[in-house]
Amino acid sequence: MELEKAKRKEQASVDATSAVMHSFLGIKVPEKAAPVEEEVCEDVDMTGEELEKQFTERLVIDDTRGQPGDVDVDDDDDDALGFEEDGDYNEDSNELNDGGIMSNYLSKIQTRLRDETRCNFKKGDEKIPDDQKWLLKMLEEHQFSLPWQLASTLCNKLGINWAPSAYYCTVHVWLTDVQFNEMPPCGECKSNAHVGRHAFDSSYPGRRISGLKKDEYVMTMRYCCSRCKSGEKSYTFRGYNLKSLESMPLSRKICFPALLTHKSGVTMELARLIRSLVSKNVRSNSLAAMIAEMHQLEHKQQMLLYESEVAASRFYRTDDNKAPLFSDFNDRKGYNGRLITGKYIQSIYQRLIHSFRELADADTKKRDSEMIKIDASYKFTKRLKRVGGEKVFDGLVTVMNEFKEIRSHFVIFGESHDQMRPPLQAMKATMDSNGQAGPKLAFTDSPKRDADMLISVFDSLAVTQEAYNTIAEEENKQLGDKSEPTELLKSAWQRLLRPSLPICSIVHHNYSVIEADKDITMFAGTAMDLMKDRQAEKRIMALDLEWPVHFNNNGRIEGQGKVATIQLSYHTCQGNLDNDICTTVIRVQQTTTKLNATLVRLLSEDSIRFVGVNVAGDVTKLKKDFANMNNVSVNKIDLRVMARRRGVVPRNGSYSLVALVEAQLKESMEKDQRMSDWSGPLQPKQLDYAALDAIKSLQVYDSLDKLPDLTRELQRKEILAGTKVTIVASKGSKASIPTPGAEGEILSQKQIWTAPKTFTFVEGRSKPGGQFVLVRIKKVLAPGLIMDGYRKGRKGVSLGDFVKTFADDDFVMMVNLSQLRSQHQQQSSSSSSDAINPNPVIHTTELNKVNASIVNADNETATTTGFAEDDLFTHDYIFEHENEEDISPDPDSTDAFDDFSELTPAKIREIDDIIRRAVDKMGPLTAQDGEKYLDPPPKSIPICYSAVLGDIIHAIMRIKVPAKHECRKAYSAALVRAFLEWDPERLKEVKEALVKLGISEKEIEARLYYNIQWFAARVERRALPPHLLYWRVCAVLSYFGNKIDSVSKKPLFGKNEWNKAKSLLSDIRKGYFSDPPGVSFYRYRVDGRGQIIRDRKGFALLTCTRGTNDVENEHRNLLGPIGNSPVGLEMMDCLLTDIRLRRNMISARKYRLNFPDIRHFDPWLVDELQITRPRNVLVSSVFPDQS
Structure with missing residues (x-):
């Protein structure tokens, strides 16, 4: 009794002091809030009957809170992942009903939120008018969060006794039915069709989560799924139930403010920071110390602000009026701070990686590999925790491709091939399933020991070996004819350069050279009349330019001259035959400031499309050099983009004109005249070179135009019986063109189709319509391609599953319209071999002159600056981005x-x-x-x-x-x-x-x-x-x-x-x-935008992909995030998953042509944007060149 009296006396003193503070601040003193019942502590080790009894007792009978007998099977209360958190906090997790400031604050917010969102009313219940729902309005203004800075306003409106604002925490409200106007999906049936509102749980008003500087809270309610009933007890779950969150679309998931653990969680901001810092070799204990420093610093700053405000107030200058002291950091009745430990940070990191593990693995599997590098590390596994004093694994094997991307990680016991064969066979099966051609070369530290095993696993290596044997046999026959060492060395170099292809020649093509203004007028007028008489899709002209590059006395690039020649090619008839190409080389005088007016009209004709490699750069050059081209709009098509959209990847990976000619026309182009003097009288070889560029550009366009555009979705009006189609993935990667998954033919849409019994067709229709089209599949190219609209349990259905069901790759199925592309003619073999665009490979014919490394194939010069002679041989580079990662020399x-x-x-x-x-x-x-x-x-x-x-x-x-x-x-x-x-x-x-x-x-x-x-x-x-x-x-x-x-x-x-x-x-x-x-x-080094990196003297920098040194370096990098402390298997697996994803994103940005420079490591966000944006507005995707 004495203790109770003392407590009441203490509370009366606090209330009196609070009233004085309210009076001083001009806030109305509300009535004392009613006490809140104490929450029953949830125990993860309870049995099902104990859990049922516990939650039955704590639920209150109310029309908005459910009925007695409702059973809580909330996934976050009985976590399947089983992360242990005992001791991770410096206090118990359940403290909301301890009579503290935040407990009362949350209860009042929950009660008000329940009343404002209430839908069902009984007779006599009072409904709050819409214009008085101030809490919902405040939530909408702050993205459904209540920042702690608004605590004084909320306390005034909710009738809560005053306390310093710093004692309060930010409250996030997660009610999808209010925020997004849709119910959350049930975690069991993965649907929200039968989900309704159930109740706000007064005994658990909010989940406490840790933030970067302060703790925060997440508030939600319980929902009920009428489909998932067990007897007479309905299934209920909280709005942030883990399984429910996982079933939401990505656009909803990213709005959830926290990453939850068993009884607590952290803000997503802190979770992402933890992930980033762990990847930068920051240990979990160090992270815990950093976060503790931030929390303690915030507490002391708020204390200083409070004491400063009190000191500035005249009211507290007498002994009779003393302001309450700012509470200690861990005072539960006041500031109530808490700190997380390194162990808990590890569990957060693991939970975050698990949340996107499947997406990260899919990102790894899609990466093609024409060359693989295999190496084992025995240092990494030494950092693993031992089981019974014994090592769990002996080594970690890493497989990388030619782009320095990690293609696979697996562990081994010993060095036997029996340990390596199954994982490599699984990798081979995945590549086959994705329609990838497989590696043609392999590097290993022990080629003599590993050669037979690798060739037996990858049949693509066996094909390569057979081809090499044939080449070697022919060369050995020729070897006897050459006895001089210099001749032998020269012939060896010629064999190493590249397979011989017929060299392009101007012999079979005629072209004219004009310079006089009247001749240019006549040519441009004739070309316009000819184009206007053609069908719209046949109005194509190839455009190319040549201009001189100036050097100073020291040989440095000083600038560019004016355009010297303009080359135009077009077909004289609509048949687009190679022997009907008309080519004109227009010589432009260096003193000319304006182009011929008729020629400008030709270039600005909107109905004519001008094609070429980097044709936009040529148009920019025209606008720069000639005044009357400034406001001219040219309808242009870049052959590089056109090739990528058709899935064409040249053998050497480059998208230069030389490489496209080799890939599409099977010819070799010589570029000896590219850097010759274009400012003076032109030689016949220069004119031949200029004309040939335009001719081959037109021929490459003709070849590419025959291939289907894998990025253009078919329209409903194009769905005609008998149309040949290609089936691709509906959700392509941000850096890839959809790989063809199958070829087929559209059938009559009046037929009735029956889905296989082994699958579930989610659309439920047997007759084509809406988004689905009836198609006969005639050839499966990528068995692993997932088809929209089909489910097998909770998993998707692939083309390979259909093949197994029908025991044939010729079958009929319903295909989503978004997965259909037109199929004009048989596709190039290269169209399905590469999943992600590669970067330029060094091409021998492009390097005949060193100046070719100073000025690229499109006549774009590198920016140069002055430098001292003694600085010539230093590694100085020019980068498009100041923060370019890993820019050290890479020879x-x-x-x-x-x-x-x-x-x-x-x-x-x-x-x-x-x-x-x-x-x-x-x-x-x-x-x-x-x-x-x-x-x-x-x-x-x-x-x-x-x-x-x-x-x-x-x-x-x-x-x-x-x-x-x-x-x-x-x-x-x-x-x-x-x-x-x-x-x-x-x-x-x-x-x-x-x-x-x-x-x-x-x-x-x-x-x-x-x-x-x-x-x-x-x-x-x-x-x-x-x-x-x-x-x-x-x-x-x-x-x-x-x-x-x-x-x-x-x-x-x-x-x-x-x-x-x-x-x-x-x-x-x-x-x-x-x-x-x-x-x-060797490949050119490229920056984040796919541009070749050059030093300040203009030399293009190279990177070498020979050997396994890249894998060795990666193994050394793996040791950083682990440190010297042993880690468990799950932590190791999570580290490898994140490291793999990050390394692949960085490598792709550096070594793959035009890979988007997104500068983050959540690529699925961009994938979703690529799909969502075109549906909303009639514009291209975020990255138009990609799917």
């Missing part, structure tokens, strides 16, 4: 050994002499003592190539040499020189360009050794065929193997090293370290 993977800085010129000459004499001799070097330790040299070494290749850096490291041996440096550098040979033509071009920049030949040669990384980032290197590579490597091994160290008096090689040298030479003879013919391992 070959042998940087660690490309260091000649400690070698004298005499030693460098010695190394060069060793390699030169090895090639000249084409046999053993008898002067070397080390030869006696090697196997006898073969009399002849046949040419052979392998589809499974070894990594050169691992080949070099295979022979371990003493770190302090005085010959180690020279040996390593010489071995790199032996393995990799500079592209002679490309190296010559770079040297000539450097001479023009004022660098002496002597200094260039010195820099080639002492700053070799600079050249490696700009000049390709290749591994020669076995009959040349063997003697080069053998010479280095023989020469250095017996070199004696002056200190230790020991040779560089011991017995074990000589045995490894024998093994290395044996692998070289089998072609494991030789570049195959027709394969380029």
Whole structure:
């Protein structure tokens, strides 16, 4: 009794003080709020009967709160994921009914919200008029949140005793029926068709969640699904039930403000920050300390503000009127702060990754791989927690593609192929299901051991190997005719460059050259009349320009000259035959400021479409150079975009005119004249070159026009029986063109169709109509393609499921209209091989002059700035974005050994002499003592190539040499020189360009050794065929193997090293370290917008995809987020999922052409935008070039 009296006296004192504060602030003092019943603590370990009893007792009989006997099976109260949270907070999770300030605050808000949203009324109930629903109006103004800064206003309206605003937390209200005018889906049946409002739970007014600076609350109500009843007890669930949230569309999910755990949660803002910081190697305990610092800092700042306001008030300057002190951080009756632990942060991170795991895995699986790199890491698995003192796994295997994207992760026990085969077979099955062609090359650290296994798993590697065997057989027959070493080396380079294709020629095409104004007028007028007489779709003209590029005295790009020539090509008849092409080269005088008026009319004719590669850049150049083109609009079609929309990906990945001609016309274009002088009198070769560009642009357009546009959905009026169609995915990736999943034919829409009994057709109709069309599938290209409108349980149905059901790939089904594309003619084989657009690959014919790396194929010059001569060989770059990630030099993977800085010129000459004499001799070097330790040299070494290749850096490291041996440096550098040979033509071009920049030949040669990384980032290197590579490597091994160290008096090689040298030479003879013919391992580096990255001197920068060094680097990066503390299997799996997604997004932005620079790692948001935006407005997608 005494204790109760003391409490009442204390409360009366607090109430009196509160009344004084209300009076001081001009707030009406309300009546004291009624006490709230204490909430029953939920125990995750309770049985079903105990849970039923608990919730039966706590529900109040009321027309808005349900009836006795209702059972709560709320998923968030009995979490299936089972995250343990005991001890993760510094206090119990259920504290809402402790009589604190927030408990009363939430109860009052809940009561008011219930009354304003109430729909069912009994006789005598009072309904709140719409104009008095101030709480709903306030919620709508603040995105259904009540910020804590509005607490004083809310307390005044709700009649709550005053307390400092900082004691209150932001309250989020989640009522989808009010906010979005639709009921939440039931977590069991995944539908909201039978869901209705049930009750507000007065014993649990809100879920407390942690924020970045303060805690917040989420308030909702219970809903009831009449379909999911169990006996007489209806199924109820809270609005933020986990299964219900997962069943919502993405546009609704992203509005939910929290990531919930078993009894609490965090704001989505904090959850995303945790994910980002964990990926940046911030440990969970460090994160907990950071968040604790933010919470404590916020508390002290609010305390200071409160005390400052009190100090400024005259009312509290007497001893009789003392203001209440601002509460402590963890005072439950006041500020009521709490801190989360590192363990809880780990559970949040895992929950967040689980929420998008399926989407992340789908993003990984869609990435095509023409080249795979396989490597195992045994350090990563050492960080795993042990079970019973034993390791769970031995190693982590990573598979990457040529774009440095991670294609697969899997763990192994030991190094047996039996451990690797099943995951690789699963990867192969996924690629087949997605219609991907499969890898054509593979890199591994042990090619001799892994070759047979990889070829048996991937039949595409077997096809490549068979092709290489045929090429090698033909080359060995020709090898006997060439005896001179220089001739052998030259022929080897020619074989390595690319397969031979017929070279484009102007011989079979006629063109005219005009310059006089009257001739231009006559030509433009005739062309306009001819185009107007044609059908609208046949009014096509190819447009191309040439202009000079100016250099200063030091050879640097200084600017561009005016347009020198305008080339136009068109068909003289509507048949679009190659032999009816009319081409005109218009010479433009450099002093001209305005184009011919009739020519301008031709270019501005809206009914004529002008085609070309980067034709928009050409039009921009015309507008810049000629005043009367400024306000002219040109109807243009970019061949690059057209090719991508048809799923055409050139073999070398580039979308230049050269690459498109090779891919579509099967011809090779020479670009020798591109950088010649276009400002003076033009030579016949220049005119031929200019005319041929326009001719081939028109022919490429004709070829592409015959292929279906995979981005254009069919319209209802185009649905005619007998129409050939292609079936694609309705939800394409933001960076891919829909891969054709099947080919078929539209049937009569009057037929009755019966769905297979094994599937559920959600539309429920047996007759075509609405969005669905009856189609006969004749050929399945991607069995894994999910078809809209079909369900098998809770899963979707793929084309492969239909094939299994009908035991044939010829069957009839209903297809969503959004998945249909027109099919004009048989598609190019390349249209279904690549899922995401690649970036430009180095093309030999595009690099005949070094200036071609300074000015790109579309005559767009790189921005340049002044630089000092001694800064020439530094890695300075020009980027479109200041925050470009990972912009370090990216040459070959042998940087660690490309260091000649400690070698004298005499030693460098010695190394060069060793390699030169090895090639000249084409046999053993008898002067070397080390030869006696090697196997006898073969009399002849046949040419052979392998589809499974070894990594050169691992080949070099295979022979371990003493770190302090005085010959180690020279040996390593010489071995790199032996393995990799500079592209002679490309190296010559770079040297000539450097001479023009004022660098002496002597200094260039010195820099080639002492700053070799600079050249490696700009000049390709290749591994020669076995009959040349063997003697080069053998010479280095023989020469250095017996070199004696002056200190230790020991040779560089011991017995074990000589045995490894024998093994290395044996692998070289089998072609494991030789570049195959027709394969380029170099690509241009591109920025986020797909533009080639250049240094400040204009040199285009290269990246090399040879070897497994990329995978090794990724394995080192994996160790960062883990740190030194052991992690569990689930945490490891989540880390790998997120790392995989992030790495693939960054790599795609860097190495894939025109990959969207979205700068976040939730790509499914963009996928949803690509689908939603065109439905809302009659405009293109967010990324028009993508699906």
